[in-house]
Amino acid sequence: MKLKQLLKLILINITQNKMRTFLTTLGVIVGTATIFLVVAIGKGGEAQINEQYSKLNVGTIIVMAAPRGRVVDPLTKKDAQLFLASENITRAFPVLRGNGDINYDNYSTSGNYMAIQPEFQVSNNLIVEQGRELEEEDENKKNKCAVIGAELANTLTDGNPSEIVGHSISINSRKFEVVGIYKAVGDSGSGMSYDDSVFIPYSVGERFLLGTRANPTINVQATSIDTVQLAIEDITAILNETHRAGGAEQFRILDAGSRLVAAQESARSMSMLLLAVAIVVLIVSGIGIMNVMFVTVKERTREIGTLKAIGAKKREILGQFLIEAVVISLVGGVLGVIVGFVAVPLLKYFELPALPSISGILLGLVFSVITGVFFGFYPAWKAAEFNPIDALRYE
Amino acid sequence: MEHGAKIVIDTRQLVKIYQNGSEELKVLDDVNIKVSNSDFIAILGPSGSGKSTLMNILGCLDIPTSGQYYLDGLDVLKASDNELAEIRNKKIGFIFQKFNLLPKLTAVQNVMLPLLYRGVKEEEAWETAREKLSILGLEARLHHRPNELSGGQQQRVAIARAIVGTPQLLLADEPTGNLDSKSSGDAMEIFKELNRQGNTIVIITHDIEVAEQVRKIFYIRDGKIHENG
Structure with missing residues (x-):
């Protein structure tokens, strides 16, 4: 049939x-x-x-205090400079994070702020939509200026973000002049959205907002994905040398590549x-x-x-x-x-x-x-x- | 007989033994039958006489324990499973006591089946099936399912299915067993007409009245064949 x-x-x-x-x-x-x-x-x-993770360079390494561990002597801006001595590392800069009350024109919200050096913007693909980005001069002169994420700008201005540039906001009652707004980047993958944060120069954050409690993480950029492991070894060695009290064990060293692999x-x-x-x-x-x-x-x-x-x-x-x-x-x-x-x-x-x-x-x-x-x-x-x-x- | 020369069925010393534990049951004992082309014969016997076994062997559904069987000159016992299926398809037309129509198919679809198994094109098979059903007076019942037809009509569909492939042998097993006397008379008239047209017909029955309407009767009792009593 x-x-x-x-x-x-x-x-x-x-x-x-x-x-x-x-x-x-x-x-x-x-x-x-x-x-x-x-x-x-x-x-x-x-x-x-x-x-x-497309926003996160795979050569990125993050050095931070170990979770739940007691940090005897925290990371400092100086550690970042020491890391740069390694031939496997092209960039290293400290980042401070915190949260507090952010006010603009009678509107108040609690939000994240990050104290960064200008390089942070490069390695995290942060590009300004309006105004200007944070510059080396802001860092050196400790200018009390801020660039805010797209989402936060929207929230503070009730949907009219462009008006905020040139005006001042306060973070934990300290005034900052808004000099720019970043383009939206979406979720950063680090659990904290850049779009919802406000960014200020590192030196300012260290001095005015966090003071001696400053416990920065250090973002490190390896020369290439192949040198990530070598860079991690160098970082460990340097930390063991400079933080004799607690050693490298009190810190956690994460690389974006292995986080990506773990997530996948x-x-x-x-x-x-x-x-x-x-x-x-x-x-x-x-x-x-x-x-x-x-x-x-x-x-x-x-x-x-x-x-x-x-x-x-x-x-x-x-x-x-x-x-x-x-x-x-x-x-x-x-x-x-x-x-x-x-x-x-x-x-x-x-x-x-x-x-x-x-x-x-x-x-x-x-x-x-x-x-x-x-x-x-x-x-x-x-x-x-x-x-x-x-x-x-x-x- | 017009085409008397040609032999359709030729069995030699057919023996069928069923093994029941250590007991041997000889159901067929040295059966020799010759049926010529255009013959119309009945195999008559009571139940348990071995007539069903004989019909199964003649219909290539079963094989004998020993002996020989030539169907239309072909040594059936040397055929493979597939060849036997082909022989049943091309050389034999079965008419079952319970008609055995496929309940989900219409009359014309039932009649088409043997041609489809032969590989005939659907349109051609349909046309042939329609033609056979018309000859048997079922032109108006082509698209009826078996349960929408009377017993006599079902019987005629079954006959149409048996003859649709113009087989060398029509094998009918108690063809009137499930019919009232009128339908049963009609069915016999159809068989006689088919025989007049040159079909070779073998009817298996226990009904002497049916047997008396055919040209030649083989009596079967306890596995042995006797011609004319």
């Missing part, structure tokens, strides 16, 4: 048992939708990570976990298909006998029932992909990044077909092997 006619025959059988077909496909729908979403979430997460790995292991769930769902639904196919074959025993009597070959019976199982699972697969598409906006609502993709659709469909073939084969083979006399006699 030609494939086209075989398919017609199969469709007649499937469509005349719509309810059973649908119930059989439920598991496949869930399984395929899960696979589709796994891929979508994986891709979405990857895109998010890449976007976050955790996203990947999440995907693998979800994929494993999807495969378990498909196996269970496959067993369901196998059950239904056994029932179908049993119900149609006499029909199989008749088909054999009028000339159906074993492979044609095998093909008929195998394709029937595959069609059922493929229907489930297609419905599953549709369900997946419907679920994507839902995930986005819950702030799970999901990116539908062709590879997700294909993977879902391929797995649904594999399920049909794998679990449909045994019942179909049984049907093909029926002895025609016994099958014809079956009541």
